[in-house]
Amino acid sequence: MLSQRQGQVLRIVTQEFITTGTPVASELIVRNYGLGVSPATVRNDMALLEKEGYLLRPHTSAGAVPSHRGYRHFVETMEAPPELPPGEQHMISHLFHQVERDTEEWVGLAASLLARLTHYASLVTRPRVEENLFRHIGLVSLHHFLAMLVLVMREARLRQQLLPLAEPASQVALDAAAARLNQACYGLDAAAIEGLAEEMADPLDQTVARAAVALMRRDSLQEMVELQFYGWSHILSEPGLAGRAVRETVEALEGRGVPASLLPAEGLRVIIGEETQDEALYPLSLVIASYGVVPRVKGFVGVVGPTRMHYARAISAVTYVSNQLSQLVGEIYE
Numbered sequence: 001m002l003s004q005r006q007g008q009v010l011r012i013v014t015q016e017f018i019t020t021g022t023p024v025a026s027e028l029i030v031r032n033y034g035l036g037v038s039p040a041t042v043r044n045d046m047a048l049l050e051k052e053g054y055l056l057r058p059h060t061s062a063g064a065v066p067s068h069r070g071y072r073h074f075v076e077t078m079e080a081p082p083e084l085p086p087g088e089q090h091m092i093s094h095l096f097h098q099v100e101r102d103t104e105e106w107v108g109l110a111a112s113l114l115a116r117l118t119h120y121a122s123l124v125t126r127p128r129v130e131e132n133l134f135r136h137i138g139l140v141s142l143h144h145f146l147a148m149l150v151l152v153m154r155e156a157r158l159r160q161q162l163l164p165l166a167e168p169a170s171q172v173a174l175d176a177a178a179a180r181l182n183q184a185c186y187g188l189d190a191a192a193i194e195g196l197a198e199e200m201a202d203p204l205d206q207t208v209a210r211a212a213v214a215l216m217r218r219d220s221l222q223e224m225v226e227l228q229f230y231g232w233s234h235i236l237s238e239p240g241l242a243g244r245a246v247r248e249t250v251e252a253l254e255g256r257g258v259p260a261s262l263l264p265a266e267g268l269r270v271i272i273g274e275e276t277q278d279e280a281l282y283p284l285s286l287v288i289a290s291y292g293v294v295p296r297v298k299g300f301v302g303v304v305g306p307t308r309m310h311y312a313r314a315i316s317a318v319t320y321v322s323n324q325l326s327q328l329v330g331e332i333y334e
Contacts, residue, residue: 002049003124003323005035005307007077009045011052014066014074019037023063030307071285071307081312083318088117096324106328107228110301110321115231120305122230123258127292127299127329130153132216133183135191139208144168149208151215159215169204177204184287185209190216235284235304253268259288264290268319273307283307289322292329301325 002010012033013024026042029035035042046064049055054070057063066074083089092113099105107126114122133154140148142162149163169177180202185193190213197209262271268289273282287309288302301322304313 002052002054002073005037006045006049007073008035009042010049010073011077013046013049013055013064013071017065018310019309023058023065025063028063062251068275068282068307071272071311072275075272075311078312081319084117084316089320092320092324096328106325107299108230110325111228111230114301114303114317115234115320116315117321118303118305118310118314119234120303120309120314121232121235121302122301123286123288123300124228124230125299127297127325129157129297131189132157134188134212134216137178137181137185137208137212139163139174141169141171141174147174149211149215151212153216161211161215163208163211166203166207173204177202177208180205181208181212182212185212215276229304235306257284258288262286262288264288266290266305268315268322270311285309285311287311289318291322291325293326297329298328299325 009029016022016024017227026039026046029042030037030039043119044125046055050057050064050189053067054073055064056067061092064291080310084092095109096106097112099109103126107124111122111124114120114124134151135154136152140150142148145165145168147163147165147169148160150158150160152158166276175198184196188196193209193216194213197206197213200206200209262269262276268287270287271288273285276282276284284304285308286302288300290298292298302318305314
């Protein structure tokens, strides 16, 4: 366990490195922070912090920089991050209420605002319900072998997709199939409808029921780990993060997404470097918050930046934007 002074030295090194990007020497700490101890004492503290894995020395004679463990200590001992300035809060609130009930607009606006406020890449998902329930299905014939499926789920969520047919079907046949499914499936979840589909005698009913199940699962939290990313240029322009290695990291994050185990069940989570458990992501930190009407409707929003992230600013921005999204989702679903 760190002493109070050792913790103070670690916070100074971390904050200085976040601000300047330059390794921090003991002489700077003694000169600028007046800890009331000798330079030798500060050097001893820094040597212990290095031994315990909180600090690293890029070069033998250079100053120290925080390790991933050092950043974790910095975040966990941080005072409550300051709120965003009133002017920024007003601007964010005003922009969100201009788009009102268009959830797709919310997603794009949240991502754009966070990238602008933090100068990091942003990540976001649209809100999804915990588990969809079947309300109504409609089928529209587009061709003998092709129909448009329109599915209405709990809380009036509507999804549609093209449905290829193994056998030709008239509009009359499609209407009859939809009527049978609406009677049999009303109020059921995807698992229950999947079970019913196995027992359906009519191949058309089976095809439509299985397509509905796929749509319901695609739109539920159980299937939701895909994130949309915005503003990668902010990451690629960060000193020390340019080059092929980071481009490969970006491609890995966009291709694989964020592991579901790292997403917060509720509230905000800070994930630093090695905590991602994915070597390709070690150069990065993520600040992610859930939003919505927990646990019924939930989405995620956050930022991705270097481990040398301005954590207080990132946490403040993500917290405020996620709160705004929660209010908007609440107006629809509560």
